Amino acid sequence: xxxxxxxxxxxxxxTRGSIDRVATDPRETELYLGGLGTNAxxxxxxxxPEVEAFSPDNLLxxxxxxxxxxxxxxxxxxxxxxxxxxxxxxxxxxxxxxWAPELKYAGYDKVxxxxxxxxxxxxxxxxxxxxxxxxxxxxxxxAIETEELIQKELNEPKAQVASIGLAGENRVYFASIxxxxxxxxxxxxxxxxxxxxxxxxxxxxxxxxxxxxxxxxLELCNEVLAYIKAREGNPIPGVMPILAGLGSPQEMKIHxxxxxxxxxxxxxxxxxxxxxxxxxxxxxxxxxxxxAQTRLISCYNCPMKCAATISMPGVKTYMMKCFSKxxxxxxxxxxxxxxxxxxxxxxxxxxxxxxxxQVMAFAVELYENGILTDxxxxxxPTDNEERFFWLLDRIVRREGIGNVLANGTYWAAKEIGxxxxxxxxxxxxKIEQMPLKLSMLNPxxxxxxxxxxxxxxxxxxxxxxxxxxxxxxxREEFVKDWFQVxxxxxxxxxxxxxxxxxxxxxxxxxxxxxxxIVDWQxxxxxxxxxxxxxxGLSSFPLKPPYHIHNYPDFISSxxxxxxxxxxxxxxxxxxxxxxxxxxxxxxxxxxxxxxPENHWKKRFPELEKKLLDEYYKMKGWNEEGIPTxxxxxxxxxxxVGEDFIQRGILKGSEETPSKEASTETEAK
Amino acid sequence: xxxxxxxxxxxxxxxxxIIKVDLDKCNGCRACEVACSAFHALPKYSSNNPAxxxxxxxxxxxxxxYVPIRAGDYTPAECTGRxxxxxNEKEYDECSFCGVSCPSREIFKEPDSGLPLKCDMCESDPxxxxxxxxxxxxxxxxxxxxxxxxxxxxxxxREEMEIGLEALANKYGFQKIMDTIARMSxxxxxxxxxxxxxx
Numbered sequence: 001x002x003x004x005x006x007x008x009x010x011x012x013x014x015t016r017g018s019i020d021r022v023a024t025d026p027r028e029t030e031l032y033l034g035g036l037g038t039n040a041x042x043x044x045x046x047x048x049p050e051v052e053a054f055s056p057d058n059l060l061x062x063x064x065x066x067x068x069x070x071x072x073x074x075x076x077x078x079x080x081x082x083x084x085x086x087x088x089x090x091x092x093x094x095x096x097x098x099w100a101p102e103l104k105y106a107g108y109d110k111v112x113x114x115x116x117x118x119x120x121x122x123x124x125x126x127x128x129x130x131x132x133x134x135x136x137x138x139x140x141x142x143a144i145e146t147e148e149l150i151q152k153e154l155n156e157p158k159a160q161v162a163s164i165g166l167a168g169e170n171r172v173y174f175a176s177i178x179x180x181x182x183x184x185x186x187x188x189x190x191x192x193x194x195x196x197x198x199x200x201x202x203x204x205x206x207x208x209x210x211x212x213x214x215x216x217x218l219e220l221c222n223e224v225l226a227y228i229k230a231r232e233g234n235p236i237p238g239v240m241p242i243l244a245g246l247g248s249p250q251e252m253k254i255h256x257x258x259x260x261x262x263x264x265x266x267x268x269x270x271x272x273x274x275x276x277x278x279x280x281x282x283x284x285x286x287x288x289x290x291x292a293q294t295r296l297i298s299c300y301n302c303p304m305k306c307a308a309t310i311s312m313p314g315v316k317t318y319m320m321k322c323f324s325k326x327x328x329x330x331x332x333x334x335x336x337x338x339x340x341x342x343x344x345x346x347x348x349x350x351x352x353x354x355x356x357x358q359v360m361a362f363a364v365e366l367y368e369n370g371i372l373t374d375x376x377x378x379x380x381p382t383d384n385e386e387r388f389f390w391l392l393d394r395i396v397r398r399e400g401i402g403n404v405l406a407n408g409t410y411w412a413a414k415e416i417g418x419x420x421x422x423x424x425x426x427x428x429x430k431i432e433q434m435p436l437k438l439s440m441l442n443p444x445x446x447x448x449x450x451x452x453x454x455x456x457x458x459x460x461x462x463x464x465x466x467x468x469x470x471x472x473x474x475r476e477e478f479v480k481d482w483f484q485v486x487x488x489x490x491x492x493x494x495x496x497x498x499x500x501x502x503x504x505x506x507x508x509x510x511x512x513x514x515x516x517i518v519d520w521q522x523x524x525x526x527x528x529x530x531x532x533x534x535x536g537l538s539s540f541p542l543k544p545p546y547h548i549h550n551y552p553d554f555i556s557s558x559x560x561x562x563x564x565x566x567x568x569x570x571x572x573x574x575x576x577x578x579x580x581x582x583x584x585x586x587x588x589x590x591x592x593x594x595x596p597e598n599h600w601k602k603r604f605p606e607l608e609k610k611l612l613d614e615y616y617k618m619k620g621w622n623e624e625g626i627p628t629x630x631x632x633x634x635x636x637x638x639x640v641g642e643d644f645i646q647r648g649i650l651k652g653s654e655e656t657p658s659k660e661a662s663t664e665t666e667a668k
Numbered sequence: 669x670x671x672x673x674x675x676x677x678x679x680x681x682x683x684x685x686i687i688k689v690d691l692d693k694c695n696g697c698r699a700c701e702v703a704c705s706a707f708h709a710l711p712k713y714s715s716n717n718p719a720x721x722x723x724x725x726x727x728x729x730x731x732x733x734y735v736p737i738r739a740g741d742y743t744p745a746e747c748t749g750r751x752x753x754x755x756n757e758k759e760y761d762e763c764s765f766c767g768v769s770c771p772s773r774e775i776f777k778e779p780d781s782g783l784p785l786k787c788d789m790c791e792s793d794p795x796x797x798x799x800x801x802x803x804x805x806x807x808x809x810x811x812x813x814x815x816x817x818x819x820x821x822x823x824x825x826r827e828e829m830e831i832g833l834e835a836l837a838n839k840y841g842f843q844k845i846m847d848t849i850a851r852m853s854x855x856x857x858x859x860x861x862x863x864x865x866x867x
Binding site: 217 | 695696697698699702703706709711712713714715716717718719720728729730731732734779803804806807
């Protein structure tokens with residue numbers, strides 16, 4: 001018997017219209033766990049680097065994490081993996097909600113799509129019955145609207161639906177996949193879904209998920225619940241409000257936005273407004289949010305209330321979470337009322353709430369600077385807020401200038417020319433980042449921005465405080481019950497870390513310490529993504545309930561795979577390296593691994609070089625960021641090494657790095 | 669053998685188990701369903717499947733409807749009609765508050781056999797402090813209370829009987845009930861005498 005996982009994947013060929021239920025190899029689970037781990041293995045095995053995002057040979061994988069569907073609190077994430085049209089690298093965006101557990105109960109761990117359907121369809125998974133259904137009547141419908149229509153036509157209100165809106169249908173490079181209160185947004189995976197002619201996947205499951213050691217597993221779950229209660233009752237002092245407790249940043253619950261509005265950049269990641277958060281603003285925004293919110297809500301089997309139902313007069317009800325609360329507001333230099341309104345339309349269209357506002361602000365900036373003109377944008381409104389609605393409507397339809405902007409700032413700037421590239425200034429690996437422009441180099445964040453292959457800072461940071469605490473007493477207090485650290489040395493790193501003086505940025509934490517800290521932070525995210533655990537209860541917040549010390553027990557007693565910290569660390573390293581291998585084979589190299597040029601004013605090229613050198617070394621990568629043959633062999637990834645040698649990416653014994661890269665090719 | 673007819677006036681205590689539901693606090697996470705189905709798996713916690721849960725959250729997120737209900741009795745028939753209730757401008761179907769396992773819907777039936785499911789308040793040995801659904805509801809939408817009630821059971825029974833008889837009397841007329849009882853008692857005495865004679 002298989003535990004925690006079902007042992008079956010669905011293979012759907014949309015060109016031929018075939019559906020197969022395929023048994024998986026339990027040895028793969030041991031090596032790559034599940035979710036992201038096994039997704040990476042499939043992408044490596046089955047998508048050669050020549051295959052482009054919009055090729056029928058590209059795969060689109062929806063995976064439920066290994067522990068999804070078990071009683072493990074907060075374990076509900078769907079990991080969607082494919083090749084991104086925007087970055088041309090592997091995208092592995094995730095969403096919470098209810099979809100992944102439902103897929104497990106239906107009897108599958110993954111749904112793997114290949115090919116392209118000649119007409120728009122949706123997949124209906126009802127336990128053993130799986131069918132491809134016509135979706136031509138859903139063409140152009142909003143993502144949330146589609147969910148409701150499908151539930152209605154199937155007469156299955158309990159079906160969980162993941163769908164795309166107009167943006168996905170029109171292959172907008174930053175189109176998302178939406179699922180009620182959750183979305184998998186980064187990297188344009190919604191565009192790949194649209195390209196495949198797949199409007200939605202509805203799933204309903206009523207089967208069991210088995211647990212290997214029931215009593216032990218339940219005891220672990222109860223410990224986590226008790227810890228959550230205690231931790232929520234004792235917020236961490238001295239950090240910004242959203243980091244004091246657990247969960248995804250509690251943007252719906254917390255009204256105090258001083259930190260975001262004054263530290264993050266407004267417009268096209270351009271203006272810092274240090275005195276923005278006045279009493280008046282606080283009062284107005286709190287009122288807006290209170291009026292708009294009907295209820296704080298959660299994902300499957302999780303007590304954290306990270307999302308909210310938003311109902312405003314004249315606007316269809318929708319559900320929102322996290323930082324999308326502010327991204328539109330800040331990009332448009334507007335207020336919360338506007339932000340909540342446009343987010344509703346954006347959710348129905350199905351677009352990424354990080355990239356989209358920045359793409360629009362970029363367009364406005366180009367217009368204001370005469371690079372885009374009325375010739376390019378006939379009828380562009382004069383009113384600021386109307387401009388954003390106008391742009392959004394055109395982007396998702398790929399109408400006029402929208403067709404250019406729909407490829408994101410990197411590709412749009414290339415196409416527009418006339419110096420537009422200077423305005424696409426907030427990208428890493430061709431994808432828009434959080435709008436932050438700071439003063440002093442932060443060596444930890446330098447490494448995370450540079451090397452994170454999820455290419456999004458929130459998907460690698462966490463666990464370790466973002467800034468030192470002002471006094472030693474506060475730091476001592478913090479480390480007292482900091483049992484989540486994988487090694488005691490992390491406490492010392494933190495204790496000695498000062499705001500000013502010798503032990504401060506950029507030379508403290510030292511290069512070696514930075515490597516350790518980043519490696520730990522990244523490892524926890526990768527483990528979450530294989531298990532399907534929400535980062536909000538694990539890798540993202542300070543002192544989370546899940547950590548490297550209890551995860552092995554969760555896996556052993558849940559999935560029946562013998563596990564300890566060393567083995568788990570090794571497994572996470574294995575599929576993390578495999579993600580890198582997929583990207584290396586697609587041309588990613590050291591030169592791509594850098595934060596936006598203007599992210600920090602004070603840069604230290606020598607230190608930065610050393611950081612990257614040492615981090616690569618620690619990871620078992622050569623100076624170009626390519627995993628070495630030895631490190632690949634150590635991880636049991638010999639087949640990757642052999643492929644690299646065959647392709648000339650690595651040379652037989654010495655490892656002369658290949659500086660060739662293919663990610664610079666033009667967008668199609 | 670129990671002797672009938674002798675009134676026992678001794679007061680008995682009984683425990684009434686109550687799960688209080690605060691709809692405003694429900695966050696729709698369905699942890700109650702997870703915990704319930706895990707607890708009732710055989711062996712305990714060996715599997716998990718909300719479709720087997722004896723508590724379900726009836727929900728319609730876009731209309732802000734969240735109602736956790738627990739499985740009650742089985743009935744072979746659907747209701748002849750239904751109420752809808754409007755509470756604070758939100759419309760609820762009568763079924764949203766009804767725990768009955770009935771033919772009109774799929775919940776509270778074993779997904780494999782279709783047999784009805786019923787909440788047992790997690791009766792177990794040793795007993796749980798609180799039912800599992802309550803323990804796992806960190807939102808405090810579900811809270812548990814036990815109330816000791818003093819009950820003179822016999823009196824209660826007489827009361828019930830009286831209500832029943834009154835209903836019968838209303839339907840058939842008082843005289844007809846009297847006649848029936850007289851006939852039944854004669855017949856019963858006859859049977860008892862016969863039994864004695866055969867001893």
